[in-house]
Amino acid sequence: MKTSAFWDKKMETISRESLKKLQLARLKETVRFALKTPFYRTRLKKAGIASADAIKRWEDIKKIPFTTKDDLRECYPDGLLAVPLQDVVRVHTSSGTTGTPTVIYHTKADLDSWTDLVARSIVATGAGKQDIFQNMMSYGMFTGGLGLHYGAERVGMTVIPMGGGNTKRQIQLMKDFGTTVLHITPSYMLHVHSKLAEAGMEIKDLKLRKAYLGAEPYSENTRRKVEQLFHIDAYNSYGLSEMNGPGVAFECVEKKGMHVWEDVYIVEVIDPRTGESLPDEKEGELVFTNLTRRATPLLRYRTRDIACIHKGPCACKRTHRRISRITGRTDDMLIVNGVNVYPSQIEEVIMRIPQVGTNYMIRLEKEGTLDKLIVQVEIYSKMFRGDLNEIDRLKEKIREELRASIIIHPSVELHEPGSLPVFEGKAKRVVDNRQKL
Amino acid sequence: MKLIQISVFLENRRGRLSDVCSLLGKHEINIRALTVAESDDFGILRIVVDKPQEATMLLKSNGFVANITEVVTVEVADKPGGLANVLAVLSKHAINVEYMYAFLAKATAKALLVFRFDDADKAIEVLKKNGIRVLSNKDIGSL
Numbered sequence: 134m135k136t137s138a139f140w141d142k143k144m145e146t147i148s149r150e151s152l153k154k155l156q157l158a159r160l161k162e163t164v165r166f167a168l169k170t171p172f173y174r175t176r177l178k179k180a181g182i183a184s185a186d187a188i189k190r191w192e193d194i195k196k197i198p199f200t201t202k203d204d205l206r207e208c209y210p211d212g213l214l215a216v217p218l219q220d221v222v223r224v225h226t227s228s229g230t231t232g233t234p235t236v237i238y239h240t241k242a243d244l245d246s247w248t249d250l251v252a253r254s255i256v257a258t259g260a261g262k263q264d265i266f267q268n269m270m271s272y273g274m275f276t277g278g279l280g281l282h283y284g285a286e287r288v289g290m291t292v293i294p295m296g297g298g299n300t301k302r303q304i305q306l307m308k309d310f311g312t313t314v315l316h317i318t319p320s321y322m323l324h325v326h327s328k329l330a331e332a333g334m335e336i337k338d339l340k341l342r343k344a345y346l347g348a349e350p351y352s353e354n355t356r357r358k359v360e361q362l363f364h365i366d367a368y369n370s371y372g373l374s375e376m377n378g379p380g381v382a383f384e385c386v387e388k389k390g391m392h393v394w395e396d397v398y399i400v401e402v403i404d405p406r407t408g409e410s411l412p413d414e415k416e417g418e419l420v421f422t423n424l425t426r427r428a429t430p431l432l433r434y435r436t437r438d439i440a441c442i443h444k445g446p447c448a449c450k451r452t453h454r455r456i457s458r459i460t461g462r463t464d465d466m467l468i469v470n471g472v473n474v475y476p477s478q479i480e481e482v483i484m485r486i487p488q489v490g491t492n493y494m495i496r497l498e499k500e501g502t503l504d505k506l507i508v509q510v511e512i513y514s515k516m517f518r519g520d521l522n523e524i525d526r527l528k529e530k531i532r533e534e535l536r537a538s539i540i541i542h543p544s545v546e547l548h549e550p551g552s553l554p555v556f557e558g559k560a561k562r563v564v565d566n567r568q569k570l
Numbered sequence: 571m572k573l574i575q576i577s578v579f580l581e582n583r584r585g586r587l588s589d590v591c592s593l594l595g596k597h598e599i600n601i602r603a604l605t606v607a608e609s610d611d612f613g614i615l616r617i618v619v620d621k622p623q624e625a626t627m628l629l630k631s632n633g634f635v636a637n638i639t640e641v642v643t644v645e646v647a648d649k650p651g652g653l654a655n656v657l658a659v660l661s662k663h664a665i666n667v668e669y670m671y672a673f674l675a676k677a678t679a680k681a682l683l684v685f686r687f688d689d690a691d692k693a694i695e696v697l698k699k700n701g702i703r704v705l706s707n708k709d710i711g712s713l
Contacts, residue, residue: 331633436690512579517636519638524579546609546613547579547581548581549579549580551633552581
């Protein structure tokens with residue numbers, strides 16, 4: 134039977150009415166802090182919000198303008214700092230690979246609130262202090278590693294802070310310490326499976342029970358694949374460094390969407406083109422407001438992540454609403470010969486084909502004036518029987534199923550397992566060679 | 571008497587065939603016959619070796635996508651009409667050949683033909699009845 138304890142039962146099962154009241158009070162306080170930053174002082178005054186008193190009712194949130202990633206870049210390094218630097222105990226910056234980096238500051242209380250939400254998330258999956266937790270996400274500036282690390286320690290789990298990479302050693306430690314819970318990207322999880330045999334290990338040698346998957350978009354079929362290959366429960370985790378990191382939303386034992394911890398985050402879903410709010414179950418861009426972080430307040434932050442809010446209560450009795458998995462990002466959409474394609478659609482199709490292995494890549498090339506979409510997939514070695522026609526049929530099947538789902542005809546290349554690039558952190562599966570012409 | 575052939579999935583990448591051959595060579599496994607069926611972006615290497623079980627294990631543990639396929643190998647005189655004679659027998663008994671390839675045995679006047687049939691048992695029965703010698707893996711090892 135699926136049961137899970139609560140970390141903070143009172144808050145996790147708070148009535149919707151009380152939750153909204155709490156959100157409003159916290160929103161006001163956050164606006165008060167935001168007004169201490171140069172960026173929001175100008176931005177909010179322009180929108181007619183000169184003081185926190187302008188926020189009277191819950192609906193007043195609509196008066197607050199959105200904050201974007203570009204705003205954060207322009208504020209680098211301290212345009213969004215709301216407390217004296219001496220009160221800051223940690224800094225996380227984004228990598229800045231696509232431009233100026235962004236920075237988020239944390240006070241001691243900010244980290245405490247974040248850690249508590251991660252602890253809450255872990256307990257919601259049915260894990261507890263009896264578990265051995267191997268953290269396979271990168272540590273350092275990337276919030277995935279440290280975020281889960283401190284949350285797991287707070288729960289009282291036995292934490293193995295491995296970080297990413299070094300697959301053989303990871304597998305060895307899983308065995309030696311009887312690891313029961315992993316935190317890992319789905320692409321790395323699949324890679325680990327393909328390396329088990331080389332490490333002389335079988336699934337039955339391991340005591341794995343759960344994996345927390347996150348840090349990159351992936352499909353429901355990939356989750357199932359991970360669950361079947363490892364005989365475990367895999368839980369979706371959502372977070373972004375602008376909203377601290379992991380622990381923004383997490384699946385409970387029901388595995389039917391991720392609970393957004395609404396006492397700390399206001400979640401909205403908007404139409405990315407118009408900025409209008411969208412109803413429940415309708416997909417759009419996620420927008421978050423952090424209600425407790427003092428060092429870097431962020432109001433109505435546009436995440437570029439695409440998902441929807443689920444309707445209705447969850448069987449686990451938590452009253453905090455759930456969001457769907459992230460189905461894409463507003464900025465990862467590919468336009469191929471005029472047709473919109475999300476990489477997640479491609480993954481969804483290929484991961485349900487059993488002859489497909491654990492890795493794939495999407496390549497875009499120019500062929501004359503036309504775009505060419507090439508999907509490279511590794512075959513699953515146990516499915517190979519030595520027949521050329523069979524492999525040709527597999528290629529055709531992948532091509533046909535992709536065409537049915539994304540409308541355009543891709544070309545499909547089959548590869549040997551282990552031959553495509555391996556990602557031990559966030560996977561970068563799309564290579565677009567079109568601009569280079 | 572079926573014989574074990576190893577099929578290896580090879581993607582179209584430089585040096586891949588060489589990788590297979592040097593791996594087998596390093597482990598003293600001798601390739602008796604070889605053919606490649608190719609497609610746009612991959613090929614299937616088919617080999618008959620002296621130590622098929624050992625070779626398959628070796629390939630798999632080195633990350634190659636390999637599997638064994640049962641084939642039938644027959645011996646014919648290495649002279650004009652040798653192959654035609656065998657094919658005539660098969661045709662007469664309506665036995666389908668999925669694919670085949672030939673190789674020469676060292677220092678003998680015999681040629682060897684490797685066949686993949688959809689019904690290997692029936693093929694063997696017909697071949698033997700018609701006085702055509704069917705080889706085993708042991709025969710291959712001692713060639």
